[in-house]
Amino acid sequence: MDxxxxxxxxxxxxxxxARVGIIETPHGIINTPAFMVGxxxxxxxxxxxxxxxxxxxxxxxxxxxxLMLRPGADVIAAAGGIHKFMNWDGPTITDSGGFQxxxxxxxxxxxxxxTSGSEKGDSSTAVHSSSQLAKISDDGxxxxxxxxxxxxxxxxxxxxxxQHQIGADIHVAFDELTSPLATREYIQKAMNRTHAWAxxxxxxxxxxxxxHIKKGxxxxxxxxxxxxxxxxxxxxxxxxxxxxxxxxGYGIGGVFGPxxxxxxxxxxxxILPVDKPRHLLGMGSQPADLFLxxxxxxxxxxxxxxxRQARNGALFTYSGRLNIRNGAFKMDFSPVDEGCDCYTxxxxxxxxxxxxxRSSEILGLTLASIHNERFVVRTVDCxxxxxxxxxxxxxxxxxxxxxxxKDDAQKFLG
Amino acid sequence: MDxxxxxxxxxxxxxxxARVGIIETPHGIINTPAFMVGxxxxxxxxxxxxxxxxxxxxxxxxxxxxLMLRPGADVIAAAGGIHKFMNWDGPTITDSGGFQxxxxxxxxxxxxxxTSGSEKGDSSTAVHSSSQLAKISDDGxxxxxxxxxxxxxxxxxxxxxxQHQIGADIHVAFDELTSPLATREYIQKAMNRTHAWAxxxxxxxxxxxxxHIKKGxxxxxxxxxxxxxxxxxxxxxxxxxxxxxxxxGYGIGGVFGPxxxxxxxxxxxxILPVDKPRHLLGMGSQPADLFLxxxxxxxxxxxxxxxRQARNGALFTYSGRLNIRNGAFKMDFSPVDEGCDCYTxxxxxxxxxxxxxRSSEILGLTLASIHNERFVVRTVDCxxxxxxxxxxxxxxxxxxxxxxxKDDAQKFLG
Numbered sequence: 001m002d003x004x005x006x007x008x009x010x011x012x013x014x015x016x017x018a019r020v021g022i023i024e025t026p027h028g029i030i031n032t033p034a035f036m037v038g039x040x041x042x043x044x045x046x047x048x049x050x051x052x053x054x055x056x057x058x059x060x061x062x063x064x065x066x067l068m069l070r071p072g073a074d075v076i077a078a079a080g081g082i083h084k085f086m087n088w089d090g091p092t093i094t095d096s097g098g099f100q101x102x103x104x105x106x107x108x109x110x111x112x113x114x115t116s117g118s119e120k121g122d123s124s125t126a127v128h129s130s131s132q133l134a135k136i137s138d139d140g141x142x143x144x145x146x147x148x149x150x151x152x153x154x155x156x157x158x159x160x161x162x163q164h165q166i167g168a169d170i171h172v173a174f175d176e177l178t179s180p181l182a183t184r185e186y187i188q189k190a191m192n193r194t195h196a197w198a199x200x201x202x203x204x205x206x207x208x209x210x211x212h213i214k215k216g217x218x219x220x221x222x223x224x225x226x227x228x229x230x231x232x233x234x235x236x237x238x239x240x241x242x243x244x245x246x247x248x249g250y251g252i253g254g255v256f257g258p259x260x261x262x263x264x265x266x267x268x269x270x271i272l273p274v275d276k277p278r279h280l281l282g283m284g285s286q287p288a289d290l291f292l293x294x295x296x297x298x299x300x301x302x303x304x305x306x307x308r309q310a311r312n313g314a315l316f317t318y319s320g321r322l323n324i325r326n327g328a329f330k331m332d333f334s335p336v337d338e339g340c341d342c343y344t345x346x347x348x349x350x351x352x353x354x355x356x357x358r359s360s361e362i363l364g365l366t367l368a369s370i371h372n373e374r375f376v377v378r379t380v381d382c383x384x385x386x387x388x389x390x391x392x393x394x395x396x397x398x399x400x401x402x403x404x405x406k407d408d409a410q411k412f413l414g
Numbered sequence: 415m416d417x418x419x420x421x422x423x424x425x426x427x428x429x430x431x432a433r434v435g436i437i438e439t440p441h442g443i444i445n446t447p448a449f450m451v452g453x454x455x456x457x458x459x460x461x462x463x464x465x466x467x468x469x470x471x472x473x474x475x476x477x478x479x480x481l482m483l484r485p486g487a488d489v490i491a492a493a494g495g496i497h498k499f500m501n502w503d504g505p506t507i508t509d510s511g512g513f514q515x516x517x518x519x520x521x522x523x524x525x526x527x528x529t530s531g532s533e534k535g536d537s538s539t540a541v542h543s544s545s546q547l548a549k550i551s552d553d554g555x556x557x558x559x560x561x562x563x564x565x566x567x568x569x570x571x572x573x574x575x576x577q578h579q580i581g582a583d584i585h586v587a588f589d590e591l592t593s594p595l596a597t598r599e600y601i602q603k604a605m606n607r608t609h610a611w612a613x614x615x616x617x618x619x620x621x622x623x624x625x626h627i628k629k630g631x632x633x634x635x636x637x638x639x640x641x642x643x644x645x646x647x648x649x650x651x652x653x654x655x656x657x658x659x660x661x662x663g664y665g666i667g668g669v670f671g672p673x674x675x676x677x678x679x680x681x682x683x684x685i686l687p688v689d690k691p692r693h694l695l696g697m698g699s700q701p702a703d704l705f706l707x708x709x710x711x712x713x714x715x716x717x718x719x720x721x722r723q724a725r726n727g728a729l730f731t732y733s734g735r736l737n738i739r740n741g742a743f744k745m746d747f748s749p750v751d752e753g754c755d756c757y758t759x760x761x762x763x764x765x766x767x768x769x770x771x772r773s774s775e776i777l778g779l780t781l782a783s784i785h786n787e788r789f790v791v792r793t794v795d796c797x798x799x800x801x802x803x804x805x806x807x808x809x810x811x812x813x814x815x816x817x818x819x820k821d822d823a824q825k826f827l828g
Contacts, residue, residue, distance in 0.1 A: 041769075041773045041775060042766075042769070043775045043777045044772075044777075045775065045776060045777075046776045046777065047777065047778075048780065062480065070769065070772060070773055071744065071765065071768075071769040071772070071773075075744060075745060075765060075769070078745055078747070079747055079763065079765060079766070084765075085765075085766055086766065087761045087762055087766075126649060189529060205708065225684075266594060330485060330486075330489060331492055333492065333493055346503055347501045349493065349499075351489060351492075351493060351499075352456075352493070352499055352500065352501075354485075355455075355456070355484065355485040355489070356457060356483060358485070359455050359457075359484055360484075361455060361457045361459065362459060362460045362776055362779060363457045363458075363459075363460065363461065366460075366462065366776075366780075377518075383551065
């Protein structure tokens with residue numbers, strides 16, 4: 001491929017921003033809308049790559065912050081890149097690591113210290129703490145490893161260098177996500193910094209891609225990240241600013257919950273270039289988000305909730321969630337979900353998975369994770385088909401009423 | 415099949431007790447000598463049944479004690495038997511649960527109280543404790559569940575009833591294993607009790623098989639268990655006594671370490687009927703045991719060490735064990751073992767598995783377990799082929815010298 005990424009829209013849905021498309025990467029195609037499977041530390045928790053393929057996972061999303069700390073981006077580079085390292089030959093994407101540098105440096109929850117170069121300290125964020133582990137300046141982020149406390153300074157440039165070492169097909173520009181409690185003043189400041197960082201990310205990324213060309217290696221793609229929180233004018237400004245830059249696609253960050261999905265994505269995706277893919281960064285665990293996201297122009301999603309909840313015994317079904325540890329399942333020889341086509345539902349009963357959880361047997365975590373991932377992947381696949389078949393709104397109503405109940409579903413059906 | 419089990423010997427090795435054969439069960443054949451994969455709680459720890467098949471596992475051994483406590487033999491019966499419950503369609507065997515009733519009732523380590531009917535208390539075992547949880551009498555064993563302390567009385571008859579509910583292809587008669595510290599007097603007493611229990615197990619087993627016949631269900635096989643510890647005359651007496659009974663095969667219990675393997679198995683397997691399969695119950699984790707066991711007439715083995723050690727990061731290789739957590743493997747992009755053909759070695763590097771262990775990622779346990787199980791299964795497969803090719807002693811020398819080093823291997827090469 002002479003481009004890092006090619007995106008083709010094959011179907012759209014009248015009166016919505018929804019579209020069906022194909023993203024082509026050096027490691028294969030992604031049919032969109034798509035749910036990307038979370039593989040934070042270069043492994044999808046409890047699953048082999050074969051499990052991920054079998055459950056229909058098209059793409060794995062890993063995390064630059066986690067991987068730079070352990071095993072180290074240099075180790076992955078020496079292994080020949082993340083695909084070889086983790087034995088996954090399909091498309092991959094890495095998040096920039098910015099969010100984790102803040103949040104795992106406790107910044108997101110306990111405090112950020114903003115020192116913006118020559119300006120005086122800006123205390124417009126709502127949270128501050130003397131035990132802060134992350135410091136943000138216009139240059140980058142100073143934080144301490146959550147593993148060993150080692151001081152690390154991360155910049156847009158270093159994030160790109162790390163991501164090129166890791167070698168995923170798609171990279172994400174280094175951005176600053178603001179707290180839901182941030183003031184408008186701080187949101188604007190962070191957005192401007194995100195724009196400056198986006199330009200620096202893009203510059204360094206292009207330099208690194210030039211090196212790949214010289215070595216005859218695959219090009220890597222870069223997504224810019226739209227911020228601006230709940231502020232309409234800032235979201236539009238961010239979309240316009242970044243939309244004019246030469247990114248291969250866009251991430252949309254800082255969108256919290258279903259209400260923000262429809263409003264914020266409406267602002268953003270009416271401005272972002274139509275012909276580039278859009279990824280909703282870090283969605284929540286509500287299936288409604290998938291429907292609203294697609295309706296408002298999202299092509300790809302990621303979320304670690306399916307495997308995390310699976311490990312807690314919370315299994316998704318088309319009629320809501322169930323807790324497989326519950327004694328009611330001891331003698332229940334039906335599958336987790338009658339309507340599910342996953343490996344777990346085809347081969348095992350609720351009683352068996354209940355037994356595994358009660359016995360602390362790891363296979364229980366694996367079977368539960370396969371089921372939950374399949375549930376979400378399949379839901380997005382069905383959304384894709386419903387657009388192709390011009391049946392999106394029927395499918396949305398049917399799914400959400402079954403999952404949330406008729407009354408609770410109304411708030412998503414508008 | 416009109417019999418529960420059919421055993422055919424296809425090859426023997428001159429001047430040894432070794433033989434190659436085929437055990438036919440209602441769920442398929444077992445090529446012997448064979449290593450049976452440990453699936454104590456109706457799951458091979460961290461692996462799917464597909465993993466077990468792919469690594470060459472022919473048979474899974476589950477445990478009656480564990481399964482009767484959780485999920486309960488009634489649950490497995492209601493599921494349609496252990497094969498359906500755990501999604502394994504190959505041969506299965508259940509251990510009687512006697513050993514675990516003693517040992518997990520702390521008897522093996524902390525104390526057994528022997529009250530043998532009308533006889534006065536027999537204090538010939540070396541160990542006693544006021545916190546004992548297991549009491550043995552000629553009737554059976556009284557013990558407390560290690561899960562919830564519930565009092566349970568287990569007898570040869572109840573063990574057979576539980577095993578028939580669980581529904582494995584091969585059952586093991588309820589026996590009493592003595593401590594390595596037991597006196598000759600107590601060993602003899604326990605052996606006599608084991609013989610009486612064997613007859614009671616066989617009687618109840620036949621009654622339960624008659625019920626299977628009436629219902630048109632598969633017959634289940636029963637192995638008697640030879641005891642007698644280190645005492646030559648008792649082992650011979652036990653082999654003669656049980657060998658004259660209508661068992662489908664034999665377990666040989668209480669054999670500790672390589673020295674006992676060659677002596678004790680020499681006594682026993684020269685007496686047991688040639689045409690019935692012999693299982694070494696609970697071997698240790700030394701590969702030397704496999705070679706000596708086969709040489710002295712063993713057809714099948716089981717051991718939980720491969721997966722247990724795997725979960726601790728101890729990986730078997732043809733040049734000894736390695737600890738994958740060791741920092742030396744951080745940048746080691748070779749497979750765990752160059753000579754290995756397992757899924758793990760074909761697809762992953764030491765560096766990746768090291769990363770998974772350091773990151774507490776469950777996939778590491780799975781990959782390590784696949785490797786270790788394959789190592790042992792394959793070693794026994796190679797032993798089988800070496801008998802067929804009349805090359806057993808060369809293979810034994812080559813393997814043991816590589817694994818233990820030339821000097822240490824001598825003690826097994828005799």
